[in-house]
Amino acid sequence: MKSAYPPQLIPSKMRMLIRPFTLADLASFHRPLDAVARERRHLALLEAPPIADAERYLCAALEQGAIRFVAEDDDRVVGWCDVTPRQEPGSSRVGHLGMGLLREYRGQGIGYRILDYTVREAFGKGLTRIDLEVFSSNQAAIGLYRRYGFTIEGRRRKSAACGWDLG
Amino acid sequence: MDSLSRAAGEKARHVDGIWDDIILMALEPGAVPVPKNPIMNRIERQAATHGLATILANLSGPDLQSLLLEVYRQQAARRTPAAILAEHSRSRFTRPSQGSAKAFASLERLAHENLPPDFEVLELSPFALSRPVPLSPPWDRIGASLPFGIRK
Numbered sequence: 579m580k581s582a583y584p585p586q587l588i589p590s591k592m593r594m595l596i597r598p599f600t601l602a603d604l605a606s607f608h609r610p611l612d613a614v615a616r617e618r619r620h621l622a623l624l625e626a627p628p629i630a631d632a633e634r635y636l637c638a639a640l641e642q643g644a645i646r647f648v649a650e651d652d653d654r655v656v657g658w659c660d661v662t663p664r665q666e667p668g669s670s671r672v673g674h675l676g677m678g679l680l681r682e683y684r685g686q687g688i689g690y691r692i693l694d695y696t697v698r699e700a701f702g703k704g705l706t707r708i709d710l711e712v713f714s715s716n717q718a719a720i721g722l723y724r725r726y727g728f729t730i731e732g733r734r735r736k737s738a739a740c741g742w743d744l745g
Numbered sequence: 746m747d748s749l750s751r752a753a754g755e756k757a758r759h760v761d762g763i764w765d766d767i768i769l770m771a772l773e774p775g776a777v778p779v780p781k782n783p784i785m786n787r788i789e790r791q792a793a794t795h796g797l798a799t800i801l802a803n804l805s806g807p808d809l810q811s812l813l814l815e816v817y818r819q820q821a822a823r824r825t826p827a828a829i830l831a832e833h834s835r836s837r838f839t840r841p842s843q844g845s846a847k848a849f850a851s852l853e854r855l856a857h858e859n860l861p862p863d864f865e866v867l868e869l870s871p872f873a874l875s876r877p878v879p880l881s882p883p884w885d886r887i888g889a890s891l892p893f894g895i896r897k
Contacts, residue, residue: 694778701774702799708773714766727776736764 596692599646599658604633606655607648614678620716621678622738645703647696649679649688656680659692661700661708673700675710689722697726713738 599607612626626632639646639662646660657679664672675696679689700708712719714733724730774796789797801809833839857866 697772697777698796698799701777701796702803706774707771709769709771711767711769714768720768720770723770723772726772727778728770728772729776730768731771732769734767734769737767738765 594656594688595650596647596688596695597650599636599648599660601633601636601640603648603655604629604636606650606653607636607658608632609654610656610658610678610680613680617681620713620719621676643703645673645696645699647692647699649683649692651683656683657688657692659689659696661696661705663705671704671706673705673708675700675708684718690726693722693726 608626608629611623611632615621615623615625618624627635636646639660642663642665644660644662646658648655649657657677659675659677661673661675663670664674675693677689677693677696679692697708709731710723710728711734712723714720720730777796785798794800801812804812860866
């Protein structure tokens with residue numbers, strides 16, 4: 579994926595790099611996805627799908643114009659952020675955002691940086707709106723999104739049962 | 746044990762018993778934090794186009810080149826020779842360097858002497874000014890080309 583943003587080292591963690599995702603990252607990307615999913619607090623997943631399924635999903639998303647950046651520490655993907663354009667007719671300029679970061683990398687500004695890269699790239703490619711869904715108990719994520727500029731538009735009450743019944 | 750009972754036993758996210766709400770959030774381009782580069786901030790503000798640099802960066806090379814040529818054409822059309830000369834002496838991109846030309850030459854020679862044997866020194870195209878200029882200082886220093894080493 580051609581990016582307007584060159585890979586950038588995060589000054590406070592000199593081994594940390596934020597760069598566009600490529601399919602060569604699949605195996606490395608799968609590990610943090612699985613780890614965050616298994617926390618059962620942040621994603622609508624209980625665990626990462628099998629790698630073959632993840633590859634199919636990621637290939638399809640890239641073909642649909644998805645923008646995905648990864649945070650890499652010492653050649654290991656530790657987090658991601660993506661915006662996927664909606665496929666419904668009339669909504670192609672609206673993107674849906676998702677992100678995740680390994681627990682030990684949270685609270686260091688990495689989430690904000692990778693969010694910033696991804697959002698700017700998405701708007702630079704012509705999207706006019708980005709939306710997301712987040713569990714109300716995930717106050718850290720809600721705080722991050724609000725600091726960045728996201729606004730709350732609604733609440734779906736009692737929509738999820740702690741991850742066990744999702745999916 | 747059914748799934749909801751297991752969930753209730755976990756200290757997972759609850760706001761109402763075992764259930765959690767989903768918050769819907771959204772962002773539009775105007776709400777993106779302004780880039781920290783103050784020059785870009787000002788340019789984007791004056792152009793009233795947030796993300797201008799990103800939009801331009803996503804153009805193809807030929808399109809960007811065509812755009813820049815048009816920009817220069819329009820700028821050139823409304824400038825006088827005197828204004829161009831004055832701007833060159835003020836602009837941080839074109840005004841004469843305060844560094845010592847002799848020191849740069851010495852550094853360059855030293856760099857060449859210490860390059861590994863598998864490097865070749867190339868002379869890139871010299872910077873060409875688009876109009877005649879006096880050949881007395883400071884203009885004669887602008888046209889210097891830069892040496893560039895590549896591995897063979």
